[in-house]
Amino acid sequence: MPLELIKVSTPEEWAAYHRIRKAELWDARGRTSPTYNPNHPDELKPANTPVLLKLNGQGIGTTRLDDLSHGRFCVRLVAIEKTHQRKGYGRVMLEQAIQLALKHGGKEIVVNADEDAVGYYRASGFREEVWDALELNSPIAEGCVQMVRTL
Ligand SMILES: CC(C)(COP(=O)(O)OP(=O)(O)OC[C@H]1O[C@@H](n2cnc3c(N)ncnc32)[C@H](O)[C@@H]1OP(=O)(O)O)[C@@H](O)C(=O)NCCC(=O)NCCS
Numbered sequence: 257m258p259l260e261l262i263k264v265s266t267p268e269e270w271a272a273y274h275r276i277r278k279a280e281l282w283d284a285r286g287r288t289s290p291t292y293n294p295n296h297p298d299e300l301k302p303a304n305t306p307v308l309l310k311l312n313g314q315g316i317g318t319t320r321l322d323d324l325s326h327g328r329f330c331v332r333l334v335a336i337e338k339t340h341q342r343k344g345y346g347r348v349m350l351e352q353a354i355q356l357a358l359k360h361g362g363k364e365i366v367v368n369a370d371e372d373a374v375g376y377y378r379a380s381g382f383r384e385e386v387w388d389a390l391e392l393n394s395p396i397a398e399g400c401v402q403m404v405r406t407l
Contacts, residue, residue, distance in 0.1 A: 258311060258312050259309070259310070259311055259345070259348060260309075260310050260352075261307050261308070261309050261310075261349060261352035261353065261356070262307065262308055262310060263305055263306070263307055264306040264307060264308050264318075269308050269315065270294075270306075272308055272314075272315030272318075273306055273308050273315065273318045274292075274294040275315075276315060276316070276317065276318045276335050276336075276337050277292070277318055277333050277335055278292045278294075279335075279337070279338070280335035280336070280337065280338065281333055281335050284338065289395065290395055290396065298320075298322075299320070301322075303322060303323040303324075303325075304320055304321070304322045304323070305320065305321045305322075305323075305356070306318070306320045307319055307320065307321060307349075307352075307353060307356070309336070309345060309348070309349040309352070311340070311345070315337075316336060316337045316340045316345060317334075317335060317336040317337065317340070317345055317346065317349045318333065318334075318335055319331045319332065319333060319334040319335070319349060319350075319353055320332045320333055321353050321356055321357060323360065324366070326363075327361055327362055327363030327364060328362075328363065328364050328365075328366060328387070329357035329360075329362045329364070329365050329366070330365070330366050330367060330368075331350065331353055331365060331366075331367050332367075332368070334346070334349070334350070334367070334373070336349065346376060347379065347380060350377075350380050351380070353365075354405075354407060357407065358407055362407050363406070363407055364404055364405065364406050364407055365382075365404070365405045365407060366387045366388075366402065366403065366404050366405075367382065367402070367403050368391060368392070368396075368397040368400035368401075368402055369382070369400055369401045369402070369403050370399075370400060370401075371399060371400070371401060374401050374403070377403045377405075378403075380405065381405045382403040382404060382405040383403060383404060383405070384401055384402070384403055385402060385403065385404045386402045387402050387404050388402070389402075
């Protein structure tokens with residue numbers, strides 16, 4: 257399959273996962289605080305599923321699907337590698353993450369959207385709606401717009 261969303265498992269997949277996130281969500285934005293931590297304990301929580309979008313076997317996009325319980329799933333740190341952006345891959349990755357959520361009983365999918373990415377989520381059927389105001393206090397979600405898509 258040329259395009260597939262897989263659960264990150266091999267050392268190569270973990271390396272691609274962290275490389276893409278650090279490049280697109282930290283370095284490209286000049287974000288220095290908090291520093292990117294590949295060993296963040298959230299990566300290994302059983303309710304959280306790190307995934308990698310592969311194109312012809314190469315990782316080109318990442319997100320993490322967190323089960324927040326009661327049918328609510330969250331996509332976190334969504335990123336497509338710069339050279340592959342605006343070619344429809346982000347939409348495919350989101351749809352495949354949603355399929356995964358549905359498989360596990362998902363009723364809604366939520367996100368802390370970067371201001372610049374609100375249009376991307378809107379294009380995939382998300383609406384602006386506060387789903388957990390407390391999350392917006394965390395440094396990583398500062399300035400984000402909370403959005404929801406009912407599944
Ligand atoms: C945001 C991102 C994940 C989108 O992925 P992508 O592969 O570039 O997006 P796609 O080509 O699949 O676009 C899907 C739709 O979203 C729209 N879109 C994509 N990026 C957009 C943006 N930044 N602003 C507004 N709309 C956007 C596209 O126009 C398209 O809509 P259309 O079909 O109605 O024309 C990707 O550009 C990226 O990684 N950006 C840098 C990191 C980032 O901002 N991540 C989101 C953090 S919350």
